[in-house]
Amino acid sequence: MSKLKVPVGPDDHVQGDPAAACTLVEYGDYECPYCGLVHPTVKRVQKHFGKRLRFVFRHFPLTQMHPFAEPAAETAEFAGAHKKFWEMHDLLYENQDRLDLALLPVLAEQLKLSVSDLGNALIQGTYRARVRADFAGGVRSGVNGTPTLFINGERYDGAPEYQELVDGIDEALASSVR
Amino acid sequence: MPAILPAGTRAPEFRLPVTPDKQLSLGDLRGKPVILAFYPADWSPVCGDQMALYNEVLPEFQRFGAEILGISVDGAWCHAAFAKARHLRFPLLADFEPKGRVAVEYGAYRSKDGVAERALFVIGKDGVIAWSYCSPITVNPGADGILEALESLPK
Numbered sequence: 426m427s428k429l430k431v432p433v434g435p436d437d438h439v440q441g442d443p444a445a446a447c448t449l450v451e452y453g454d455y456e457c458p459y460c461g462l463v464h465p466t467v468k469r470v471q472k473h474f475g476k477r478l479r480f481v482f483r484h485f486p487l488t489q490m491h492p493f494a495e496p497a498a499e500t501a502e503f504a505g506a507h508k509k510f511w512e513m514h515d516l517l518y519e520n521q522d523r524l525d526l527a528l529l530p531v532l533a534e535q536l537k538l539s540v541s542d543l544g545n546a547l548i549q550g551t552y553r554a555r556v557r558a559d560f561a562g563g564v565r566s567g568v569n570g571t572p573t574l575f576i577n578g579e580r581y582d583g584a585p586e587y588q589e590l591v592d593g594i595d596e597a598l599a600s601s602v603r
Numbered sequence: 604m605p606a607i608l609p610a611g612t613r614a615p616e617f618r619l620p621v622t623p624d625k626q627l628s629l630g631d632l633r634g635k636p637v638i639l640a641f642y643p644a645d646w647s648p649v650c651g652d653q654m655a656l657y658n659e660v661l662p663e664f665q666r667f668g669a670e671i672l673g674i675s676v677d678g679a680w681c682h683a684a685f686a687k688a689r690h691l692r693f694p695l696l697a698d699f700e701p702k703g704r705v706a707v708e709y710g711a712y713r714s715k716d717g718v719a720e721r722a723l724f725v726i727g728k729d730g731v732i733a734w735s736y737c738s739p740i741t742v743n744p745g746a747d748g749i750l751e752a753l754e755s756l757p758k
Contacts (some may be wrong), residue, residue, distance in 0.1 A: 485659055489692075565750065569746075
């Protein structure tokens with residue numbers, strides 16, 4: 426079974442209690458419709474588990490299939506450099522049906538980020554290496570498409586549905602107290 | 604699951620259509636590591652299906668000088684349309700006539716369903732299987748096993 430090869434570290438985007446007994450890692454693509462579907466599901470799961478769960482998002486843009494996935498990921502990183510990663514993350518998924526290059530500055534503006542700085546960062550590829558590093562680590566960990574989820578370091582091959590995920594996390598929590 | 608050919612076995616030779624008017628044989632690639640990726644069918648309805656993933660990871664495979672071949676029982680025209688739609692940049696072989704014969708030779712045919720397993724083979728420069736893996740049919744095996752196998756090949 427595939428295991429997460431890159432442990433959660435200080436460079437990761439993390440939501441929730443750092444001391445949580447369970448960690449859910451998602452490798453996702455902002456243009457992937459299945460990731461779009463799992464986005465609200467993850468939110469519900471986070472709400473359900475509260476302090477017992479922390480959530481980590483890493484980039485896995487399928488650039489050959491999704492032309493806007495890479496610039497979207499870099500835009501999220503740009504926002505992250507201004508401490509607004511999760512706000513941009515949410516906006517990207519909430520506006521996925523109209524994702525294109527023109528949407529990115531609109532979202533940046535909505536978060537009161539500099540549109541010209543974003544443009545420069547995208548042109549210069551300031552955050553490309555960061556996104557590539559997430560991707561490479563994902564491949565090594567057996568990420569096999571998007572979204573791929575890991576529960577406490579184990580690849581989750583079940584359905585990306587609310588109840589199945591809750592059950593999977595419950596199982597991980599039960600085995601972590603044993 | 605059937606028993607797929609294990610490491611240490613000489614990889615069976617084959618010659619299959621790679622486009623409607625071109626054929627490719629394993630022997631054509633001798634001297635390079637070859638990744639042979641059997642999969643059930645074109646057009647699986649997920650993002651980042653197995654072939655799309657390999658398309659993204661292609662530069663990693665190329666670092667090892669390796670060639671990757673996708674192989675399913677779909678016909679050459681079907682492969683052509685699929686490769687075009689997904690922008691695939693590596694060959695897809697049509698194990699179409701006689702149907703699934705190459706899959707059978709590699710122990711990777713599901714006669715119940717009439718399709719190939721999700722079976723991976725890494726074949727060394729010497730034409731011997733260095734690593735093989737059969738994934739449950741519903742689980743895309745990813746690329747980590749392939750990369751580890753390529754790394755362990757003798758230089």
